[in-house]
Amino acid sequence: MFGLCCCGKRSAKVEDVFRQTDSSERSVTIPDTPTEKILWLYRLFGRPTKKRQCVATSEDKPSGSKKKAKKRWWRRKNKVAPSPEEEECSKEEKRREGPEDQKAKMMGAKSVSTRQTHRYQCRGFPNSAQFCYMNSCLQSLLTLEDFVGAFRSQEQVWSSDPEAALIRAFMDIRESHLSPDAHRKIRLLVAFKEAVSVWAPEFQDFDQKDAHEFLTSVLDQMRSLGPQLQAAAASEGRIYSCPVEDHLVFKMQKTKTCKGCGAVSITEEEFTNLSLDLIPGGGTVEEMLRCYLKETELDYNCECGATTSCQRLSFVNLPKVLMLHLKRFRFTPSFQLQKVHDPVDLFRDLVVSSNQGGGCLSLVSTISHVSYTAECGHYICDGVDVNVAQEDPTDRWFTYNDEEVTETTGKAVCDERKNVSYILFYKRHD
Template structure:
């Protein structure tokens, strides 16, 4: 009986041995499939098997997994350095391309046309205004008198070009489309006078373009009127009988007095709106009246001209170099609503004398969204373009700011 029992047990051992051999082969196959770095990480991050005879302290100590990290040789084999280098290279390439891109944004100055270059750069900063012109190309392209708009858009399309001779030819063509004979040469002129002339010329084309559009079953909307024109109410009140008159006036910009000693843009605007005495012979016999201006409507872009040039008692033109505190944000109230404005561009006159000097422009980067915290701006000094920030502009342009462009933000607020 014992032999039979032993004989019956032997086959089982053989079967068990076969099974073990199959497991070992399977394990070897799995090992063969593992990548080369598997054993490397396994060595550096090993969990030691714990026997039952070890005390609890030793057992808990040996269960701790400590990863020492990869050596420089191991990181190289895993391609870690290659990934980092590729990312750094990509960032450097992006930065280099951006630097080349904004350096091409400048305009050459073949004569004394820095005042033209500065006005153009500020207008090009107004993205919505430029798009309003561009989307109606099918209309103004058919009217010969609208050469100014065609020339302006040609400059816009070549804004990122590095072809300086081509830009010079475009600037010359633009200069020739200005109707006012004052600007028909390459001699320095006043930037505010040019800006006002350009906007008025675009506005004067509106009736012609509206007629053209109506004949084709379409409509035309003047970009200047939609973005920069606003109404003000001029109210006169007699100091004797309190009777008076009101009239509405259209503006594309306001000219603010620069007060000696320095004031903020907000204070200068409030001074402009404050009632002033006026000599007026009323029917009641009084000879003085009060006159004040107030906003009836608000524009999408508020252009403020700082009156840095004035005449002396002997009629000599002089420049006022007193500081102006430039605000990034400006709140303006009208008879209908309240508007919140953000500074987007400045035109600056560099120089102490009214008879000489140089115009440069600062403008917000159009590739940056309104909520982008980077605060990226550019300074356009003819063909030279450098990076700056809005805060730096407000700080550095206190004594040289000449024209300020504020763009309206957010939704309309009803009073």
């Protein structure tokens, strides 16, 4: 018998004695006699340090004890039952833990990945079919809390319009942003992509696309729904105000002056973003804006017979969110697409002047293209935490790399995205 126990082959009765039970989960039987029965196992090996309790049989257990124990399994002191979302996140964290994390837990330390990544996994979007360009654009738009809130406050208008499928798909993603259900998120992302592809068929396939082209198409389509939704709202006695118009659209003024007679021609044009040329060798965003707005010479046939004129650009007004596209791709003389790696010095604040006065804007999100070539690459997004104030001393940002989400700071983003930043979002101070 001693040999059997050493080899791990115990009888059913011995196995029942070794089976550990939680005193809070199972009931305990009280012996009928005051004398304690000494087991043969204790005679051979001695008593265990922690006294074990005998488990009552199913016949001895009172009715309803199982139900009572089931209620109490989570009810510890000063704690409440976890929500379904928290349980799903916890399961996902345990599934993702690596050997280093398990070793750290055994040593009494926190999991390495849990400290930074796992707390925010529910914020990410799965990349099932080269969706990184779309995921990055969506994360940047969701960082614009006022922009998203403007859609939410007018749900009664766009929710019933059959043509507003794009807005509904976008808001469905917003409502599931913090959900741990990856399968649901994939379905919503595919539905959003299909809604965009109705009027932009170039995004129908599952190939990698340009994030700037995709984001511009999304905003243009949302904006084009404005007149239709305004008419639908007016028929119901409501008012619809397009969030794209209110937050992202701004006007630029072009002033042309003939060099011959001095005649001036002024035109205005609306934009949702500006595309800026990179400065060879590196430069700041303010320097790139000054180069964009500086006076240039153009070929222009005037009535006086002159063939040249000067053109100057200026902001008529500043949007609530200024979106800047950095031209990191260009065509070579042989018409091959090439990526430009000139660094861009990013600063948290940007001062811009307009015909209505100057304004100060703060960087709230970036989209970066991580690659050495233009033929391939990966898009990631950095965005400020919308749950903290704009002047928050913790400077907490998030890096959204598809489903992987990590905590970072605005300072780290400005330092690390100099050579890969592609789209910048600046929010105007009220």
